[in-house]
Amino acid sequence: MTEDPNTIRIDRSNHPAGGWGAVKSTFKVFRLQEIAGKVGTGLLRTNQPGAFDCPGCAFPDKPGKAVVDTCEQGQKAVAWEMTRKAPGPDFFAGHSLEQLRALSDYELESQGRLTVPLLYTTESGHYTPIGWDQVFEITGRELGALGPDQAAFYASGRSSNEAAFLWQLVARAWGCSNLPDSSNFCHEPSGYALKAAIGVGKGTCQLDDFERADLILVIGQNPATNHPRMMAALHDAARRGAKVVAINPLRERGFTNFSDPKAVGEMLTGRGMAVAHRIIQVRIGGDLALFKGVMKRLLELDEQARASGAPRPIDEAFIAQHTTGFEAVAADLAAESWDLLVAESGVRREQIDELAQLYAEAPATMATWCMGLTHHEHSVATIQTLANLLLLRGNIGRPGAGAMPVRGHSNVQGDRTMGATSTMPARWLDNLTGEFPQAAITRQAGLDAAGVTERLLRGDLGALLSLGGNFAVAGPDSTRVLAALSGCRFTLHIATKLNRTHCHPGQVGLLLPTLGRTDLDLQQGRPQVVSVEDSTSTVRSSRGIQAPLAATMMSEPAIVCGLGQALVPAGGIDWAAMAADYGQIREHIERVQRGINDDFADFNRKLAERGRLTLTNSARERQWKTASGKAEFNVHPVPTAGAVARARQRHGEAVLALMTVRSHDQFNTTVYGPDDRYRGVFGGRRVVFLSAADLQARGLRDGQLVDLHGCGDEDEHERVVRGFKAVRYDIPAGCAAAYFPEATPLLAASNLSLHTRTPAYKDIPVLVRAARQEQDTAGAS
Known part of the structure; x- marks a missing residue:
């Protein structure tokens, strides 16, 4: 159903983020899913020992048992999964592909849980129920006809x-190494940048570092919507006196007025608090310039301290003992122009100086970030520049300090640890080959998500198999990619609910219903446990508690083992044994990780006794697994020739830098409803946030309908989304924001980060014009 942007309502009142609004929203989502009686189960069993890990974000859980260790967004994910709604055979018989495609993303998922395997063929034009034996027979036949190079296995x-x-x-x-994963779409630059700088591609912080930090930099993220439990940690830190500095183009309500639903006083009064000590509204793409400005000022303060004999703000002993490359960075900063740093960051010199002073005075500093840093052409350089900033004061490897990329989905980090990615180290592949010596394990590097997208658009990929996710919509150029998927010979999706990618199957398409995190998983009558890894490298167990909706639903491990039996029946791999007992899977994992992640030793025992284990982070121990054996400073110039700058050379200053964002009623591509409570948007998602200055410069009114035209590196394809409501918002001039995935068709698949090929969703060059129908009306008058 097409959304009518004229029905969207804007409310600029300033009720606290969190608070009673979060409580009411939690009860509402359970009621809408027709499981109001399960709200207590959701609140009391999520992230608890012996129960299930939240199917939402990857923010760490509190160790031990807490009365409630969940949040509004987590409970939306839980209710969405625990629903008793399910589309029956009549639904699919009554909906052709065209009719399914006409439904909104919200309407698709609102049909409920998938419960039976479904087959689409071009002859039938519909999805029709089939049996599991047919599923595995069809998969073996279709992939056997294509061969490994013609397929890709996507992991969510x-x-x-x-x-x-x-x-x-x-x-x-x-024989297939084409293993794109969802990290290709999000934190790939974080892992790449940190691996080169500090020797490990994961964050160095633990949850208790929030309790010890004196300064917390929250960069390029909106935790009140995307990680509300992190917002509670920031709230507690601010109350005890730590300073929180938010660095983000949008001024988000969670930083200015937040009420923790577990804070009795705030709930009784209905008042929140300003969590952020300062909000620095950096220009989109200006973070690297800002970090360099803070470092340049810090070195100026250091020179002053040396001259006066005062304590120095840089940690000279740490730099000398643990790092290399400082002299080159210092020389680069000395030569850097203040005019350039101020212009490219969009931050006033006084604000940069103040931030540098705060940093110099803070004994321990954490830096957390999300997609606001990774979704840029120069994301790797930006994150390594942030690492430089942390290294200057020794803020890696001590309490209350460190680097913390906050991952989006609950096990996106674990997927990588398990090898579900297109390139793995030789040692890991050696171990995998040794564990399964009769199987012909391929060792070659495969396609990442960008490579799969390129081949889909060229029409030379025969099959896409997906372990969850919404591949075509999560990626760039979604309109073209969806059409390209329909040209494949074969698609297979393992899913809990319908999504838009499923509406574009190949000539033969399978849609397979799987158990979710909350579902009780019985194999041969025995309950099974799975595990996930959070943003702090803590691996914890998860056990579902709710009886599945139908006996025809299978668990992910059981489905994948069935696929293995169909594709590799003679490789000496006992697929049936692993499907029957997940402990056997973990025994294989333990041996494959030997000498790489030895914390997996006694994996089954640790999960059974403790429910969790924490993987060693070498950088946290100040052991640097880099080429030099030390943490490495890296010199990067301020980027001045990115996609937006190139577009402005062609189209002038009318070009805006557009960032895609989530609404509050959303998790990744899952849309729970039409509202964005904290930004005051109600009743729809087709909005674009613009500054008052940019509205005026374009002759547009607040609330006017506009069309957004992508104007990145030009090719023969038009990229435009129409009928968006212009909303005046506190965002720097020259910048704009719109919701993901509605705005992703504007990004060309070729607009990627350097080194890591991650889509540049946060730096899309666009032209904003009055909507076509309004132009026609004006011309007629």
């Missing part, structure tokens, strides 16, 4: 460690 961060390990094992044992 929703899956478990056990399913992800099996997924990559099936692919590699069959």
